[in-house]
Amino acid sequence: MKPYDPQYVNTVTKYVFVDSPDTTPQDIAIAAYEIAKGVMIKETCFGCQITGSPEDVDRIIAPLRKLDPYRIYVKDRGFPPGDARRCRANSGGARPGYLGHEYEMALVRYIAYGLEQTDHMTPEELKAAAGQEKLMQSAFDVAVLEHLIEEE
């Protein structure tokens, strides 16, 4: 154990992902740099990471979302960019969270289509599109359980 002196206290870091035929990660990064005003932007292969005060990060993310509203996704990140405990420059290989992002990025095309379709729906249409609430799997029937026990 050793004393721990945290960095980037009172900041938030957010990922901005893009998966679009019209907007590239570079477009996102350049647009973010243009309005950064000293906030830390890290360009990545999927978009960028933004680290700063919550107000500054929200100020940058709002216009970024407008570049391609259905295909830009934002998520909180716990660690700041380059943190020695997570950065792959230190640990080698993909960081643990990358695998989760890789999995979900394969599904976002369905989400983009869903966002586009539901954007102009009326509440009634939305309810119809949402369909039935997923039913919980019913508990095991006691009679069947008793029958199985008796068979044993």
Add this chain to the structure above:
Amino acid sequence: MAKVFIYPATSLILSDLVARFGHQPLGSAISIREHIQTSGFDSPPIQMTSEDPQKGLKWAAVEVPSGIRGRLSLYGPLVEEAEAAIIIDEPDLAFGCMGCERTNELLCFMLREKDIPRLELNYPTSREEGVTFVAAIKEFLVDLGGEYE
């Protein structure tokens, strides 16, 4: 604005949709951020300290492995704070931070036991399911009082 717990707690899709429809997503990143921005003692290369499994005792019994208790010290406060929850059933995404199945089972149990609005669904596997997925989440979040960004 309601605080909505998302499961998987590392989900990009759920985190984005909850924020997009005007609420605050509660996921792993919130707890991790608080954890790493608080000064104290560190046990490199492990971020958990010996205090974390003790904090987890509030949500799991002492005979539960310390790894689960340590994880619950991160998720437990979020579940207590949550005003609603969105759960994806049986997600394939169960590695990395969400890689402990017993923690995940306990987490879902805690969310289902808590008397809060809850939406359970599966990941979409087609464009049509994508529409249903987004519509269900949007309707759920609008009912909570959210507004589209």
